[in-house]
Structures are given as C-alpha cells and as structure tokens.
Amino acid sequence: MSSFQSQQIDAPTRRQFLKTLSRGAGGAALAASAAPLVGRAAPPAPHAETIGIALVGLGNYATGQLAPALQETTKCELTGIVTGTPSKAETWKQKYEIPDENVYNYETFDRIVDNDEIDVIYVVLPNSMHAEYTIRAAEAGKHVICEKPMATSVQECKDMIDACDTAGVKLSIGYRLHFEPHHQRVMTLGQEEVFGPVTVMQNGFGFRISDSATDEPHIEWRLDKEMAGGGALMDVGIYAIQGARYVTGEEPVAVTAQEYKTRPEVFSEVDETLFFQLEFPSGTVVDGSTTYNGNYNRLYATARDGWFEISPSYGYGGQKGRTHEGPMEIETVNQQARQMDAFAECIRQDRPSRVSGEEGLRDLQVIEAIYDSVAADGARVPVG
Ligand code: NDP
Numbered sequence: 001m002s003s004f005q006s007q008q009i010d011a012p013t014r015r016q017f018l019k020t021l022s023r024g025a026g027g028a029a030l031a032a033s034a035a036p037l038v039g040r041a042a043p044p045a046p047h048a049e050t051i052g053i054a055l056v057g058l059g060n061y062a063t064g065q066l067a068p069a070l071q072e073t074t075k076c077e078l079t080g081i082v083t084g085t086p087s088k089a090e091t092w093k094q095k096y097e098i099p100d101e102n103v104y105n106y107e108t109f110d111r112i113v114d115n116d117e118i119d120v121i122y123v124v125l126p127n128s129m130h131a132e133y134t135i136r137a138a139e140a141g142k143h144v145i146c147e148k149p150m151a152t153s154v155q156e157c158k159d160m161i162d163a164c165d166t167a168g169v170k171l172s173i174g175y176r177l178h179f180e181p182h183h184q185r186v187m188t189l190g191q192e193e194v195f196g197p198v199t200v201m202q203n204g205f206g207f208r209i210s211d212s213a214t215d216e217p218h219i220e221w222r223l224d225k226e227m228a229g230g231g232a233l234m235d236v237g238i239y240a241i242q243g244a245r246y247v248t249g250e251e252p253v254a255v256t257a258q259e260y261k262t263r264p265e266v267f268s269e270v271d272e273t274l275f276f277q278l279e280f281p282s283g284t285v286v287d288g289s290t291t292y293n294g295n296y297n298r299l300y301a302t303a304r305d306g307w308f309e310i311s312p313s314y315g316y317g318g319q320k321g322r323t324h325e326g327p328m329e330i331e332t333v334n335q336q337a338r339q340m341d342a343f344a345e346c347i348r349q350d351r352p353s354r355v356s357g358e359e360g361l362r363d364l365q366v367i368e369a370i371y372d373s374v375a376a377d378g379a380r381v382p383v384g
Contacts, residue, residue, distance in 0.1 A: 050073075050075060050344070051075060051077075051119045051343075051344040052076070052077060052080065052117045052118045052119045052120065053070065053077065053118070053119070053121075053122050053340065054078075054080030054082060054102070054104070054120070054142075055067065055080075055122050055124055056081075056082040056121055056122060056124060056125060056137075057082070057083070057123070057125035057126075058083045058085065058088045058092060059125075059217070059218055061124055062122075062124040065336050066122065066336055066340075069334055069335075069336035069340065072334050072337040073337045073341050073344070074341060076341060076344040078096050078098070079098070079102055079118055080098065080104065080112070080115065080118045081098055081104070082103075082104040082109055083103075084105055084106050089103050089105075102117060102118065109136060109140075112137070112140045113139075113140035113141055113142075119143060119347065120142060120143045120145060120343065120344075120347070121133070121134075121137035121142045121143070121144050121145075122144075122145040122147075122174075122340075123137070123146040123147060125147075126221045126227045126228065127149055127229045127234060128226060128227045128228070128229060130146050130147065130150060130151050130152075130156070130160075131152075131159060131160050133146075134146045134151075134164070134171065135163040138160075138167040138169050139163065139167060141167060143169045143171070143172075143343075143347055144160075144170070144171050145172045145173070145340070146160070147173075148173055148175060148360065149229065149235075149360070149363065149364060149367065150173050150357065150363070150364060151229070151364065152229025153364065154364045154365055154368055157357065157360055157361035157364050158361065160357055161358065161361065164357060170343070170346055170347060170352065170353060171353070171357040172355055172356065172357075173360040174339065174355075175242060175355040175360075176316075176339045177242065177314065178246070178339070178354055178355050179333070179335055179339045180332075181330045181331065181332075182313075182319040182320075182321040182328060183243075183310065183313075183319075185328055186243075186246075186247050186299065186321070187246045187247065189301075189303075189308050189323070190247035190249065190303075191246075191249035193303070195303040195304065195305045195307070195323070195324070196303045196305040196306070197282060197303060197304055198247060198284050198301045198302070198303045199284060199285075199303060199304060200284070200287070200301075201244055201248075201284065201286040201299070201302075202287045202288075202300045203239075203241075203244055203286060203287075203289075204240055204289040204290065204297070204298055205237060205240050205290055205298075205313070206232060206237075206289070206290050206292065206293065206294050206295065206296050206297075207294075207295050208291075208292065208294050208295055209223075211263070211266065214266055222235060222292075223267065224269060225270055228270055230271060230367065230371065231267060231269075231270030232271055232272065232292040233274050233276075233290050233367055233371070234367060237274060237276075237288065237289075237370075238363050238367065239314040240288040240289065240299075241288065241363050243299045243313070244288065245363075245366075247299070248284050250280045250281055250284070251362060251383065252280055252286070252366055252369075253279055253280065253281055253383060254279045254369075254380050254381060254382050255276055255278055255366065255370050255373050255380070256277045256378055256379070257275065257277070257370040257373040257374045258275045258276075258374065259271055259273065260272065260273045260275075262293060263293070267292065271371075271374075272291060272293055273289070273290070273293055273294075274290050274370065275288070275289045276288045276373070278366070297311070297312040297313050297315065298311040299311070299314075306323060307323065307324050308322065308323040308324075309321065309322055309323075316335060316336075317332045318332065319332055339355075365383055365384045366383055369381045369382070369383045369384075
C-alpha cells in the first residue's frame with residue numbers, strides 16, 4: 001500500500017481517535033500526547049462540501065478583509081469564531097449566522113477538537129500568539145492558516161511545522177499575494193527570465209504610524225517588541241522580502257542592513273525604518289526597505305533585456321503593473337478569497353499549500369539575518 005493510500009484510509013480513524021480522547025479526561029493535552037502513538041498522522045477529512053473555517057482573533061484584518069472574503073469563496077465558508085471579546089461574538093453570530101456551539105474564546109479554544117463543522121483554524125492574532133494557537137489548532141486535529149509573519153522567531157516556525165506534521169494537518173501562511181495575478185505575472189517574468197536574468201530589484205513597503213495612532217489597539221501591540229517580534233520589517237517589510245524571493249525564485253545567501261529612527265520615543269522597542277540589501281546566488285541584488293514613517297509600496301525589477309514593476313504593489317487591491325513594453329492588462333481579484341479557496345483545494349486533494357510553513361520559515365530566516373546585521377552595525381550576515 002502506498003503512503004498516500006494509507007493516509008486516506010487512516011483519516012477518519014485518527015479524527016475519531018482524537019475526538020474520543022478529548023471527551024475523556026485531559027482533552028487537548030491527551031490529544032497532543034497521542035499524536036506520536038499514531039506516528040505521522042493523516043490529514044483530517046473535511047466535514048462537508050465546503051471547508052469550514054474558524055477565524056481566531058476578530059481584529060482589523062479578520063473583520064475588514066477575511067470575513068467579507070469568506071462570503072466570496074466557493075470552496076470554504078465561515079463556520080466558527082474564536083474571540084476574547086463577548087460583544088464581538090454577539091455581532092459576528094448575527095451577521096454571519098454562526099451558531100452558539102461554534103463560538104469559542106481563548107480558554108475554550110481546545111474544545112474545537114470536537115467540532116466537525118470546523119476544518120481549518122485561521123490564526124489572525126498578534127504575531128507573538130501565532131505559534132501557540134497554530135500548535136493548539138494542530139493538536140486539535142485542525143488544518144491551519146496562520147497570518148504573516150508566521151511567528152516571531154525561526155525556532156517558533158520550526159515548532160509550528162513540527163506540530164502540524166506530527167498531527168498530520170496542513171499548514172498555510174496568509175501570503176495572499178501568491179494568489180494575485182500581477183504578482184503571479186512577475187513570478188513568471190522573473191523566474192522564467194522572460195526579459196533575461198533579473199539583475200537588480202528595488203522593493204519597499206511602508207506606512208506611517210502617526211503620533212495620534214499609537215494607542216489604537218491594532219497599533220499598540222505592533223509597537224510592543226514582545227507582542228510583535230519586531231517593527232515595520234516584521235509587519236510590512238516581509239512583503240518586500242517575499243517579492244524578492246518569488247521574483248528570483250531563489251533564496252538569499254547574505255544580507256546587510258541599516259536602521260534609522262526619527263521618533264525613538266514611539267519606536268523605543270521596535271524598528272521604525274530599515275534599509276536592507278539581499279544577495280542572491282545567481283547574482284541578483286535587492287535593495288529593500290520598510291518603514292512605519294511613510295507611505296510607499298513598490299516592487300521593481302530590472303533585468304538584462306528590460307524591466308517590470310508593480311506600483312502600487314502590496315495592497316488588498318489596486319495593483320498596477322508595467323513592463324518596459326507597456327502596462328500589464330490584468331484584472332484585480334479578491335486575494336483572500338482566492339487564497340482560502342486554494343487552501344481548501346489543497347485539503348481536498350491532499351497536497352501542500354504553495355505558501356507552506358516552510359515558506360514562512362524562510363522569511364523569518366531572512367528577517368533574523370537583517371536584525372543581526374543591524375545589531376552588527378551593518379555587517380554582512382549569511383542567511384540561515
Ligand atoms: P488587530 O489588533 O486589529 O487584531 C488582533 C486581534 O487579536 C484583536 O482584535 C483581538 O481579537 C485578538 N487578541 C487576542 N489577544 C490580544 C492581545 N493581547 N492584544 C491584542 N489583540 C489580541 O490586528 P490585525 O488584524 O491588524 O493583525 C492580526 C494579524 O494579522 C497580525 O499577525 C498581522 O500581521 C496580520 N495581518 C495580515 C495582513 C495581510 O494582508 N495578510 C493584513 C493585516 C494584518 P478578539 O477581541 O476577537 O479577541
């Protein structure tokens with residue numbers, strides 16, 4: 001019997017096994033400790049025609065983007081929520097017709113193991129909580145989508161990947177731009193060397209945090225090193241790193257970086273503005289930058305025989321692409337709906353996500369190298 005056949009047959013057995021355990025003493029702890037007994041487990045089977053998704057953390061992104069996108073998906077639906085704010089639970093229950101039994105808080109979270117209407121846990125919490133909730137979701141036998149940055153350290157990323165592997169669930173990172181057609185076009189232009197090899201890139205993404213916004217809830221934790229793991233780089237600079245990696249199709253071998261702070265009283269714990277240079281094995285160099293002190297948003301690549309860019313590049317929509325030959329005539333799409341439908345297909349077809357945990361881990365390796373370079377006064381630091 002092939003390992004694929006074996007996985008298919010084991011799937012309901014494991015799901016039933018975890019559920020039986022959780023009803024007895026110990027719940028999630030027992031489920032977690034049970035995982036090694038069954039070895040590398042099979043992915044749990046979806047409950048219905050569509051994949052049920054529970055959003056964890058009903059903040060700006062979940063409220064403004066993911067829940068609306070879930071109304072546009074064709075292969076998945078919003079079946080549950082996890083929130084620490086009872087008033088949000090009431091609003092969401094009514095707005096999205098979510099039954100009481102599919103509403104959890106952070107204390108009752110592990111009981112999701114018993115809920116067959118939830119196939120996927122989508123972690124949309126502050127960065128420092130990504131690892132814990134991804135691992136708890138995996139231990140509950142659920143597939144996971146975790147927002148970017150995957151975690152606040154490389155080690156946490158490895159722990160998350162291990163937990164998902166052990167539980168036999170799939171892990172995907174919220175890299176929505178992999179499903180956006182302009183970005184898919186530049187992946188092709190770069191990786192297939194349509195205009196010759198890419199020689200130099202300039203990638204930057206930043207937005208300004210005004211002095212009056214620093215105590216807004218979604219900004220407050222972003223300025224807290226323990227909660228955010230880092231500043232602009234972790235939050236939006238990661239898109240510039242991603243862009244460099246998927247246009248070249250390569251992994252950077254070394255970085256140098258420089259940090260600037262104009263408002264040290266606001267950014268006492270995290271980075272405000274960073275410039276970084278990425279060296280790729282085939283010779284491409286990338287001039288990257290990120291900031292919490294200005295609004296810009298661009299991916300630009302020059303190649304041996306031409307150039308291409310997306311500007312604006314990294315938003316939820318409104319991408320404008322051009323090459324030296326003229327504008328890219330490409331429709332914009334609902335990125336998040338495509339991203340979640342693509343993950344639903346991965347679950348159905350038992351294949352890995354194109355934005356897997358390994359993809360998130362590689363970005364954290366680059367991010368750690370950039371912070372190491374800053375700490376070493378801009379010294380050249382190998383990646384990984
Ligand atoms: P918000 O602060 O708006 O939302 C986070 C939510 O997490 C809160 O509303 C709260 O929800 C919950 N939470 C639980 N514990 C805490 C805590 N101690 N402090 C603060 N919040 C807590 O953040 P965003 O929605 O902007 O970002 C969430 C994640 O999504 C981040 O990792 C971010 O990087 C990522 N993101 C990704 C984007 C993308 O384009 N892929 C875009 C924006 C964000 P509740 O009240 O329900 O418990």
